[in-house]
Amino acid sequence: MLTIDWRTLYDAKDVLLAGMSITFQITAVAILCGLALGTVLAVLSLSPYRLLRNGAQAYVALFRSIPLVMLLLWFFLIVPQFLKALFDLPSSIDVRLISALVAYSLLEAAFFCEIIRAGIGSLPRGQMYAAQALGMTPMQAMRYVILPQAFRAMVPVALTQCIVIFLDTSLVYVIALGDFFRRMTAIGERDGTLIPMLLFAGATYWAVSTTLIATTRLIQTRWAR
Amino acid sequence: MIELKNVTKWYGPFRVLNGCSTHVAKGEVVVVCGPSGSGKSTLVKTVNGLEPIDAGEIAVAGVSVDNKHTDLPKLRAKVGIVFQHFELFPHMTVEQNLVLPQVKVLRRDADEATAKAVGLLERVGLRMHVDKYPGQLSGGQQQRVAIARALSMDPLAMLFDEPTSALDPEMINEVLDVMVELAQDGMTMMCVTHEMGFAKKVADRVVFMDRGAIVEDAPSDAFFAEPESQRAREFLAKILH
Numbered sequence: 046m047l048t049i050d051w052r053t054l055y056d057a058k059d060v061l062l063a064g065m066s067i068t069f070q071i072t073a074v075a076i077l078c079g080l081a082l083g084t085v086l087a088v089l090s091l092s093p094y095r096l097l098r099n100g101a102q103a104y105v106a107l108f109r110s111i112p113l114v115m116l117l118l119w120f121f122l123i124v125p126q127f128l129k130a131l132f133d134l135p136s137s138i139d140v141r142l143i144s145a146l147v148a149y150s151l152l153e154a155a156f157f158c159e160i161i162r163a164g165i166g167s168l169p170r171g172q173m174y175a176a177q178a179l180g181m182t183p184m185q186a187m188r189y190v191i192l193p194q195a196f197r198a199m200v201p202v203a204l205t206q207c208i209v210i211f212l213d214t215s216l217v218y219v220i221a222l223g224d225f226f227r228r229m230t231a232i233g234e235r236d237g238t239l240i241p242m243l244l245f246a247g248a249t250y251w252a253v254s255t256t257l258i259a260t261t262r263l264i265q266t267r268w269a270r
Numbered sequence: 271m272i273e274l275k276n277v278t279k280w281y282g283p284f285r286v287l288n289g290c291s292t293h294v295a296k297g298e299v300v301v302v303c304g305p306s307g308s309g310k311s312t313l314v315k316t317v318n319g320l321e322p323i324d325a326g327e328i329a330v331a332g333v334s335v336d337n338k339h340t341d342l343p344k345l346r347a348k349v350g351i352v353f354q355h356f357e358l359f360p361h362m363t364v365e366q367n368l369v370l371p372q373v374k375v376l377r378r379d380a381d382e383a384t385a386k387a388v389g390l391l392e393r394v395g396l397r398m399h400v401d402k403y404p405g406q407l408s409g410g411q412q413q414r415v416a417i418a419r420a421l422s423m424d425p426l427a428m429l430f431d432e433p434t435s436a437l438d439p440e441m442i443n444e445v446l447d448v449m450v451e452l453a454q455d456g457m458t459m460m461c462v463t464h465e466m467g468f469a470k471k472v473a474d475r476v477v478f479m480d481r482g483a484i485v486e487d488a489p490s491d492a493f494f495a496e497p498e499s500q501r502a503r504e505f506l507a508k509i510l511h
Contacts, residue, residue, distance in 0.1 A: 174320050175357035179423060180347025180375040189370060193361050 049241045057232055064228035067142065071149055071214045071224065076207050078150035083157025088187055090162060101158070108155035114219050120148035121220040141222040145214075153210055160202050164195030200268075204261040208254050215250070225249070271296045271427050271458045272317055277326035279312065286312050287323070288482040294427065299459045301469040301490070304479035305505060310462040311354075313479065314429045317460065318349040331426055347375050350420030351429040354436050356412040358404035364391065364415050365400040368422045376423065383422075390418040394448050410441030414448055427458035434465060466510055470494055478502045 054061070090101035108116075124147055125140035168191060176186035215226035223231075226246055233242030272294040279287040286309045294300045302310045315321040316328055319335045319342045328335040333345055358367050368387035372378045378386070391397050394414040396407075404412050413433055420428060430449065434442045446468050453459055453472040463469065469476055469490055476493040478486040480501050486493065497503050 169355070169357070171353055171355055171357040172359070174315075175353060175359070177343070178318060178320060178346055178349075178351045179371040179419070180343045181371065182343045185374055189374060190359055194359075197361065 049245055050236070050238060053232065053236060053238075054245070057228075060228055060232075061225060064223055064225035067217075067222065068211070068214050068224045068226070070142070071145055071217065072207070072211045074146045075149035075153045075210050075214075078146075079153025079157045079210075080203075082150065082154035084161055084192070086154060086158035087161035087165065088192075090158065091165065105155045105158050108152050109159075113152065113213060113216055116152055117145065117148050117216060117220055120144045124148075139222075141217075141220050145217045145220065145222055149210070149214070153206075156206055157203070160199050160206060161192075161195055163202070164197075164199035165191055167198050168194055200265065204258075208257055211254065211257070212250060271298075271331060272460060273327070273329045274313075274317070275327040277313070277316055277323050277328060279316065279321065279323045279325075286482050287316070289326070290479075290482075290484045291326075292477050292484060292487050294458055294460050296458055297456045298474045299453045299457075299461070299472050300475045300477060301473040302460065302462045302477045302479060303464065303466070303469065303505070304485075307481075308479040309482040310479050311431050314351070314431050314460055314462050317429055318346045318351055320346075320351070343375070347371075347423050348426045349429060350423060350425035350427070351431065352413070352416050352420055352433045354432040356404070356409070356416045356436075358412055358416055358419070360404050363401050363403055364396070364407070367404070367415060368419050371419065372422050386422055387418070390421050391415070394418045395444075408441060409437045410444045413437065413441075413445045417445075417448055417452070421452075427460065428452065430459065430461040430463065432462050432464070434463065464509060466494075466506075478505065480505075 086101045086104060089097045090105070092098050092101075121141060121144045124144035128140060128143060172190055172194065173186055176190040177183070181189070214224060217224050218227050218230070221227070229242045229246040230239065233239035236242075274293065275291050277287050277290040278285065288309075290309075290313055292300070302313060304310050312321050316323050317330065317335065319328075319340075323336055326336070330345060330349055334340055335342075335345065358364075359370075362370065365384065365387055368390065369380065369383045372383035372386060373380055376383075388397065388400065391400055394417060396411060396414055396418070399407060399411065399415075404415065407415065417433075433449070434445050437445065442465070446465060449459075449461070449468065450472055461468075461473075473490040476486070476488060476490045477484055478488075478493070478497070478499070478501075485499050486497060486502050488498070493502070494506070497506060
């Protein structure tokens with residue numbers, strides 16, 4: 046019962062690769078948008094203006110305290126209607142994918158915000174003083190002096206977070222989006238081989254994560270001159 | 271050049287600066303000394319607005335520092351400051367440390383900024399280290415780069431906040447030599463330092479602070495010959511051996 050039917054897997058390879066492509070799309074978009082929005086949030090949360098600061102902190106607190114599954118379901122229920130109402134979308138576009146991309150990006154922004162804030166916090170206060178003393182505006186100081194150093198300091202934590210994102214994408218299961226995991230279970234359910242298929246899916250996630258971790262280790266040791 | 275009038279600052283319930291008034295004329299070298307916790311570092315940092323003040327007035331070259339409408343970045347670009355812990359940017363080479371502020375703040379073109387940077391590094395004896403990162407230099411070398419970086423902005427005046435306190439003893443002189451040369455070239459300087467040898471050699475005036483207040487403000491000859499206050503006499507007795 047636990048033997049894997051390699052023939053079935055081979056036959057389904059196109060479907061599975063398409064699923065893996067969706068998994069990677071969500072991961073990549075979540076990382077890029079999360080990092081961009083997270084940086085903005087981190088800078089806002091350190092702003093001298095209380096309104097901006099509180100707004101950024103409220104955002105982070107909100108997104109960090111909602112279970113991801115619930116977030117996905119909400120976005121699945123809200124975003125498609127919203128998008129359809131806003132732009133007259135053709136029905137061929139998979140709104141599930143779009144709602145997943147939006148949900149993951151907004152959520153990861155909150156996590157990256159905290160990671161970047163910790164990175165900024167790890168720098169000596171004098172760096173900001175020195176930049177401003179040279180006549181840089183607070184934005185210039187952030188851009189040229191603080192953020193480049195903060196990004197370097199946060200690389201290990203951020204890479205870990207990227208792998209967490211990759212693994213968490215499997216939760217799109219709940220909105221019936223055909224990522225790698227969803228498609229594996231579909232095949233398993235169809236053929237009555239759910240357990241071997243789940244094991245194979247798990248092994249695949251393990252292999253990809255391990256490769257990513259090994260690659261990041263390699264990059265880090267190269268960087269650390 | 272630098273005017274301070276009744277400068278007062280509170281950290282919560284603690285008054286760090288208590289009605290401090292002094293001035294630094296163009297080309298003058300003023301040394302600020304006093305026991306630790308007396309507010310000397312805070313006082314120099316108020317001059318370029320790094321430490322906001324609660325009362326009093328500060329003007330640099332006629333421009334008010336504590337006025338809300340003053341363009342502080344523009345003013346700060348004209349006042350160099352050297353910190354105790356150097357504060358070079360560790361992710362940039364020595365050359366980039368000197369070039370970036372010139373390009374981004376003064377809008378100089380890259381070639382002009384680089385030429386200026388190399389010239390100044392030559393002057394502080396570090397020409398051969400342009401492509402190194404600050405972490406690869408000794409403390410004394412880093413502090414000399416920090417002085418060169420401040421000078422690259424063509425400042426009207428230079429502030430020094432205990433520039434030699436974080437250095438190993440054998441590196442103090444290489445930094446002081448650069449400062450002495452700068453003073454002799456006629457730079458307007460306000461230096462917080464415990465180096466009384468430096469003060470005797472180049473200072474025009476010495477400002478002695480205690481508990482946030484300026485206790486004595488005298489020509490350096492007079493200050494070292496016979497300080498007026500008991501507190502300054504005790505301080506000198508402890509620091510000079």
